[in-house]
Amino acid sequence: MNTLLSRLKTPEGRLAVIAVLVFVLMASLSPERFLSAANLTSMAFQFPEFAILALAVTVTMLTGGIDLSVVGVSNMSAVVAALILANVAGPELAGSGAVMWLLLSMVVAIAIGAAAGLFNGALVAFIGMPPILATLGSGLIFTGIAVAITGGSAVMGFPTAAAWLGNGKVFSVPVPLILFAVLALAVAFIVRRTAFGLKLVMFGANPLAARFAAVDVNRLLLKVYMLSGALAAISGLLVMSRANSAKADYGSSYLLLSILIAVLGGVNPYGGYGKVVGVVLAVLSMQFLSSGLNMLQVSNFARELIWGVLLIFVMLVNSQQVAALFARRRMS
Amino acid sequence: MKLNLARNEVLVALVILAFCALAAASDPRFLSIPTLTDLLRNGIILGIFSVGAMLVLVSGGIDVSFTAIAAFAMYTTTTFLLEHAPGLPWPVIFAISMVLGALLGCINGVLIAVFRLPTLIVTLGTLSVFRGFLLTFVGSNMISALPPEMRNFSRLMMFRGTNADGSFFSLPWAFAALVIVVVLTWFILHRTMLGRSIFAVGGSVESARRIGIKVTRTQFFVYVYVGALAGLAGIIHASLSRLANPFDLVGLELSVIAAVVLGGARLTGGYGTLTGTLLGVALIVLVQNSLIVIGVPSTFQSITIGILILVGTGLPAWQAKRQAARSA
Numbered sequence: 074m075n076t077l078l079s080r081l082k083t084p085e086g087r088l089a090v091i092a093v094l095v096f097v098l099m100a101s102l103s104p105e106r107f108l109s110a111a112n113l114t115s116m117a118f119q120f121p122e123f124a125i126l127a128l129a130v131t132v133t134m135l136t137g138g139i140d141l142s143v144v145g146v147s148n149m150s151a152v153v154a155a156l157i158l159a160n161v162a163g164p165e166l167a168g169s170g171a172v173m174w175l176l177l178s179m180v181v182a183i184a185i186g187a188a189a190g191l192f193n194g195a196l197v198a199f200i201g202m203p204p205i206l207a208t209l210g211s212g213l214i215f216t217g218i219a220v221a222i223t224g225g226s227a228v229m230g231f232p233t234a235a236a237w238l239g240n241g242k243v244f245s246v247p248v249p250l251i252l253f254a255v256l257a258l259a260v261a262f263i264v265r266r267t268a269f270g271l272k273l274v275m276f277g278a279n280p281l282a283a284r285f286a287a288v289d290v291n292r293l294l295l296k297v298y299m300l301s302g303a304l305a306a307i308s309g310l311l312v313m314s315r316a317n318s319a320k321a322d323y324g325s326s327y328l329l330l331s332i333l334i335a336v337l338g339g340v341n342p343y344g345g346y347g348k349v350v351g352v353v354l355a356v357l358s359m360q361f362l363s364s365g366l367n368m369l370q371v372s373n374f375a376r377e378l379i380w381g382v383l384l385i386f387v388m389l390v391n392s393q394q395v396a397a398l399f400a401r402r403r404m405s
Numbered sequence: 406m407k408l409n410l411a412r413n414e415v416l417v418a419l420v421i422l423a424f425c426a427l428a429a430a431s432d433p434r435f436l437s438i439p440t441l442t443d444l445l446r447n448g449i450i451l452g453i454f455s456v457g458a459m460l461v462l463v464s465g466g467i468d469v470s471f472t473a474i475a476a477f478a479m480y481t482t483t484t485f486l487l488e489h490a491p492g493l494p495w496p497v498i499f500a501i502s503m504v505l506g507a508l509l510g511c512i513n514g515v516l517i518a519v520f521r522l523p524t525l526i527v528t529l530g531t532l533s534v535f536r537g538f539l540l541t542f543v544g545s546n547m548i549s550a551l552p553p554e555m556r557n558f559s560r561l562m563m564f565r566g567t568n569a570d571g572s573f574f575s576l577p578w579a580f581a582a583l584v585i586v587v588v589l590t591w592f593i594l595h596r597t598m599l600g601r602s603i604f605a606v607g608g609s610v611e612s613a614r615r616i617g618i619k620v621t622r623t624q625f626f627v628y629v630y631v632g633a634l635a636g637l638a639g640i641i642h643a644s645l646s647r648l649a650n651p652f653d654l655v656g657l658e659l660s661v662i663a664a665v666v667l668g669g670a671r672l673t674g675g676y677g678t679l680t681g682t683l684l685g686v687a688l689i690v691l692v693q694n695s696l697i698v699i700g701v702p703s704t705f706q707s708i709t710i711g712i713l714i715l716v717g718t719g720l721p722a723w724q725a726k727r728q729a730a731r732s733a
Contacts, residue, residue: 139525200719201726203672205467205525209659210714217708225704329529342523374545378537384530388522 084339084391085351091387092358099365106368114247116360118240121253122311123327124356127334128260129304131352132297134335135264136277137344138197138204140301142212144328146189147309148321149215150182154310155228155319157181164230171232179238183306189215190302194295219321229318239314249311256304261349263300273297277344326377333384334359339391358383413669413717417684420713424691428698435698438566439574446576448690449645450654452583452683453638454661455668456590457631459682462665463594464627465607465674466524469662470513472654473535474632475639478505481543482640483649486552495558495644502640503633509535510632511625518624532655539651548649555644579641586634591679593630603627607674663710664689667717688713 099107106112126143133140155178162174189211196207241248264270272293276283284290308327313319338355340347362383363376428435454471461468482502486493493501509531516527558579565575594600602623605613614620643649668685670677692709696702701709 196715196719200723202715202719202722206666206672206714206718209662210711210718213659213663213707213711213714215711217705217711220704220707329533332526332529333533336526342526372541374537374540376537377533378541381530381532381534381537385516385522385527385534388526388530389516389520392520392522 085348085354087390088337088339088351088354088358088387092354092361095358095361095365099361099368102365103368107365112364112368116364117247117250118315119364120356120360121249122308122315122324123330124253124334124353125256125304125308125311126324126327126331127338127352127356128256128349129301129308130331130335131338131340131347131349132260132264132273132304133204133208133301134277134340134342135273135344135347136294136297137280137342138294138297139332139342140193140208140298140305141205141328142189142193142208142215143301143305143308143331144324145212145215145219146186146302146305147312147327148319148323149189149219149309150185150306151309151313151319151323152219152223152228152321153185154178154182155231155313156222158231158235159228162232164232166232167234171234174232175234175238179310182310183303186302186304186306186309187299188302190299190305191295193302194298197298198291198294216321223319223321225321227318227320231317235314236317237314239311239316249315252307252311256307257349257353260300260304264347264349269293269296274345274347277341277346279345330359330380333380337384337387413667413721414678414681414684416717416720417667417669417681417688421684421688421691424688424695424699428695431700432698435695437568439568440695442574442576444687444690444694445580446645447694448686449577449579449583450638450642451657451661451664451690452686453586453634453641454657455664455682455686456586456679457634458658458661458665459668459670459677459679460590460594460603460627461524461631462670462672463607463674463677464603464624465610466517466624466627467662467672468513468524468528468628468631469658470509470528470532470535471631471635472656472658472661473532473539474506474509474635475642476651476654477509477535477539477543477639478502478636479639479643479654480539480548480649480651481505482636483548483551483555483643484544487548487550491552493552493554495554498552498554499637499640503636506636506639507629507633510629510635513632514625514628517628518621532658536655543651545651547651549647551643551647551649555640556647559644559647577645579645582637582641586637587679587683594679599623599626604675607676609675660689660693660710663714667713669721685717 126147129143130140157178158174162171166174193208193211196202196211197204237248239249243251264273272283272288275286276288276290276293280290312323316323334355335352336342337359338347338351340351359380362379366376366379425436457471458468479502482498482505486498513528513531516522517524559577561578562575563578563580565573567573594603602613602618605616605618606620606623610620639654642654664685665682666672667688668678668681668683670682689710692713693706696706696709
């Protein structure tokens with residue numbers, strides 16, 4: 074009981090309570106629709122694309138940086154994959170040929186994402202640019218490249234096999250959900266169980282101390298941003314498959330959303346603290362909230378308002394100032 | 406005089422000159438008064454925003470919510486006036502919009518100065534709060550029938566003229582608003598204790614506190630001032646485009662921050678100049694409007710701005726890093 078109480082005092086604990094509360098609230102407001110199998114599966118198809126972007130932002134935030142280029146990277150990789158699928162493979166292709174091209178386009182997209190991340194990492198590590206500016210500039214460039222190679226229009230006409238990634242099911246579990254679960258576990262494993270993860274968090278907590286502890290900081294930063302770029306590319310592939318097209322300006326609202334989820338998940342934007350569990354809980358709360366609001370026919374704009382309020386509320390609750398305020402009151 | 410290439414102002418000025426030379430070489434009509442008035446007119450809104458954003462950067466923070474504040478103040482003022490007092494003179498309209506902007510700025514100020522939350526995340530949050538509130542509760546329809554005084558304001562011209570080919574050119578008095586904002590901000594930054602405090606807080610919060618500067622009050626002022634400037638920019642934008650569009654302006658914040666950092670303001674705080682900021686604005690406006698003149702298709706606009714940001718901020722960062730390595 075004591076451990077349960079102390080768990081509630083961590084950001085993740087509070088978040089778990091919020092997630093459950095939102096779920097119960099939405100379920101009690103419109104039980105027959107919110108709890109329906111159709112709604113639950115549609116939620117499982119919707120959230121993985123921005124949840125994976127949130128993972129990408131999370132890993133960079135752990136180092137005290139940020140990646141504002143995730144949406145640019147994801148669109149650029151998706152556009153290239155889409156061009157391969159539409160022009161080289163062609164919409165009529167079926168069978169094993171289509172699967173092969175799908176795999177190839179995925180590999181190319183992820184490689185491009187990683188290369189874009191490498192570029193970001195080099196700007197941060199070797200040039201010494203602040204991550205906000207480096208990724209702000211590079212994000213514009215990546216979006217610009219996607220605009221330039223498509224002329225700003227959508228790329229479509231894929232083999233039907235391409236739809237499987239975003240719309241398929243394995244044993245009645247949506248493929249995007251499986252993909253997200255695998256990636257979340259992988260990121261959690263990297264952060265918690267590998268030397269790389271330890272150095273990552275160490276660097277985020279105190280860059281100077283990490284340098285003095287002989288951590289190869291440049292190498293670390295390159296790897297972190299590569300990981301972020303590759304994750305962003307996977308999210309781009311999901312968007313491409315679900316929309317059955319790719320375009321330079323898809324998902325532009327996802328940048329705010331993914332940062333919001335990372336912060337909501339208790340990741341410290343100054344670096345050094347963050348758990349994947351928190352991010353997963355934050356994603357779930359956001360998805361419960363937004364699909365519940367959808368059922369209550371609340372507009373998209375109100376959803377944006379509620380997301381913003383939620384973000385600021387959680388930041389206030391987690392801030393030391395507010396904690397100190399309550400502590401003082403209890404003492405007196 | 407030795408040209409100091411490490412200074413962003415010099416670098417940006419050289420790029421602007423090169424751009425103009427290239428543009429003039431490919432189209433001699435580029436160097437003309439109509440081009441200049443077009444660029445100045447297009448720089449008004451971006452310029453006012455940038456001065457505000459620069460101030461925030463100097464104080465050691467970053468603000469991305471000002472475009473949402475501008476849209477909120479502009480649209481709410483317009484709808485309120487149309488319902489209750491359509492006949493108010495334009496200075497009053499502008500004042501209302503600025504007060505609204507300042508009030509929204511207060512929200513940022515409280516969260517950042519009092520609760521010490523990270524500025525980027527807070528303003529990302531308030532961006533969506535302001536925008537969501539505006540579109541949900543105030544309205545989401547464009548209004549083209551503006552109060553008559555706003556239309557009258559947009560017709561006030563500093564000067565107008567006719568080209569050889571018979572087309573008109575003019576510069577609206579709205580440009581004076583940018584000049585006033587620049588002069589006022591220069592005065593605050595360089596002639597008042599408040600300005601010194603803003604630089605000091607941006608340089609080091611802890612040192613500022615120890616020499617007796619009221620950090621909370623200074624930071625609070627910065628966000629309120631930026632809010633008021635955003636309210637002003639918003640209402641001028643609506644007047645000049647003769648349309649109150651609640652979806653407008655948001656999305657401009659990246660161009661604004663690009664202009665400011667190109668001008669040399671540092672993200673780490675404590676440094677930034679008005680000259681640099683205005684040069685940065687000029688460069689961004691040039692790229693956004695005249696890229697086609699030097700033969701670059703407009704689809705390359707965002708690549709160009711991205712490269713400018715990376716070069717403009719990367720070069721000083723790299724020099725600083727090399728210097729640090731040499732002295733270590």
